[in-house]
Amino acid sequence: MAMAYLAWRLARRSCPSSLQVTSFPVVQLHMNRTAMRASQKDFENSMNQVKLLKKDPGNEVKLKLYALYKQATEGPCNMPKPGVFDLINKAKWDAWNALGSLPKEAARQNYVDLVSSLSPSLESSSQVEPGTDRKSTGFETLVVTSEDGITKIMFNRPKKKNAINTEMYHEIMRALKAASKDDSIITVLTGNGDYYSSGNDLTNFTDIPPGGVEEKAKNNAVLLREFVGCFIDFPKPLIAVVNGPAVGISVTLLGLFDAVYASDRATEMLIFGKKLTAGEACAQGLVTEVFPDSTFQKEVWTRLKAFAKLPPNALRISKEVIRKREREKLHAVNAEECNVLQGRWLSDECTNAVVNFLSRKSKL
Numbered sequence: 567m568a569m570a571y572l573a574w575r576l577a578r579r580s581c582p583s584s585l586q587v588t589s590f591p592v593v594q595l596h597m598n599r600t601a602m603r604a605s606q607k608d609f610e611n612s613m614n615q616v617k618l619l620k621k622d623p624g625n626e627v628k629l630k631l632y633a634l635y636k637q638a639t640e641g642p643c644n645m646p647k648p649g650v651f652d653l654i655n656k657a658k659w660d661a662w663n664a665l666g667s668l669p670k671e672a673a674r675q676n677y678v679d680l681v682s683s684l685s686p687s688l689e690s691s692s693q694v695e696p697g698t699d700r701k702s703t704g705f706e707t708l709v710v711t712s713e714d715g716i717t718k719i720m721f722n723r724p725k726k727k728n729a730i731n732t733e734m735y736h737e738i739m740r741a742l743k744a745a746s747k748d749d750s751i752i753t754v755l756t757g758n759g760d761y762y763s764s765g766n767d768l769t770n771f772t773d774i775p776p777g778g779v780e781e782k783a784k785n786n787a788v789l790l791r792e793f794v795g796c797f798i799d800f801p802k803p804l805i806a807v808v809n810g811p812a813v814g815i816s817v818t819l820l821g822l823f824d825a826v827y828a829s830d831r832a833t834e835m836l837i838f839g840k841k842l843t844a845g846e847a848c849a850q851g852l853v854t855e856v857f858p859d860s861t862f863q864k865e866v867w868t869r870l871k872a873f874a875k876l877p878p879n880a881l882r883i884s885k886e887v888i889r890k891r892e893r894e895k896l897h898a899v900n901a902e903e904c905n906v907l908q909g910r911w912l913s914d915e916c917t918n919a920v921v922n923f924l925s926r927k928s929k930l
């Protein structure tokens with residue numbers, strides 16, 4: 567991306583961001599949550615999570631879950647005790663009966679707590695699991711899920727370090743448009759696997775149409791302009807969970823997010839051909855906050871779930887007020903930059919860089 571554009575984006579980080587606008591209610595929300603009981607929705611989400619557990623939690627835990635579920639939905643056990651040879655039903659009955667007169671609400675809370683104690687394995691690793699609620703199908707290069715007021719758009723080409731090919735550009739735009747209209751409060755972009763994204767898929771430059779390289783460069787410029795435009799116009803809080811190294815366009819786009827959380831493993835954010843650590847990117851305002859990789863997913867998702875409970879209209883309006891002043895300028899810079907890039911893609915420098923990369927393993 568052009569120097570001016572990047573400089574502008576960096577400068578923008580020192581302006582009030584929608585994250586700052588929302589920071590006060592977040593504190594309030596943490597205080598409220600400790601006093602809160604699990605809602606019916608939390609309970610239902612936990613039931614869905616149980617179905618998706620990858621590892622069998624073992625009979626003891628399953629019995630506890632069963633008992634708490636029955637207690638939460640039907641109250642104290644008043645069924646006749648099964649016979650001694652009906653081993654399974656007797657074990658279930660015993661577990662339920664052992665809960666005595668525990669109130670339904672407390673059982674619901676215990677159920678949610680128990681499920682969440684089983685869930686860290688889903689969230690603590692660098693490999694991000696898809697959400698457990700609604701999973702959009704129809705994407706080849708993404709996993710899109712919606713849960714807890716958060717639509718998560720996950721780049722899903724881990725074997726290619728989540729390089730963005732033409733199909734993925736189109737799918738990201740489609741997912742963003744859908745997220746802007748769905749009932750989620752915030753939208754998160756992240757990557758599956760060890761990379762956030764290695765940027766533009768360099769094979770995008772090899773599929774030459776009948777009109778030759780000029781037509782290819784023009785098509786790419788049109789696509790890029792529309793793609794970046796979707797980020798400029800995105801109406802809800804947009805958050806990047808940078809789970810690993812990020813390269814090229816996946817870095818420069820970060821300036822259009824409302825918050826950027828990076829794992830301290832994101833050590834290779836390449837800009838100006840220079841590797842930048844996540845900490846350095848944070849010092850320059852491109853990243854909002856850096857977390858240790860060991861706790862990255864857990865800490866970030868806890869925070870995001872709290873954001874997603876903030877008043878949705880206030881969030882949208884805050885973003886609109888901030889973005890309104892700069893939208894026109896952003897679109898103008900985007901258009902100019904795409905024009906410049908269209909020319910650069912026809913240069914020997916660009917051709918050589920692509921050929922060098924693709925010929926490393928004799929792909930050309």
Ligand SMILES: CCCCCC/C=C/C(=O)SCCNC(=O)CCNC(=O)[C@H](O)C(C)(C)COP(=O)(O)OP(=O)(O)OC[C@H]1O[C@@H](n2cnc3c(N)ncnc32)[C@H](O)[C@@H]1OP(=O)(O)O
Binds near residue numbers: 726765766786787816
């Ligand atoms: C519509 C067009 C718009 C253009 C917009 C302008 C955007 C510009 C940019 O984004 S410029 C940045 C482009 N990206 C790069 O230059 C990075 C290239 N990749 C690498 O340097 C390395 O792959 C790496 C440092 C990301 C990772 O290195 P390593 O750990 O050694 O892994 P591999 O190189 O073996 O990669 C594994 C696998 O992934 C393929 N791959 C990785 N990145 C890309 C990519 N950007 N494009 C295409 N393919 C990529 C790599 O070839 C390997 O594939 P293989 O296993 O050999 O099939």
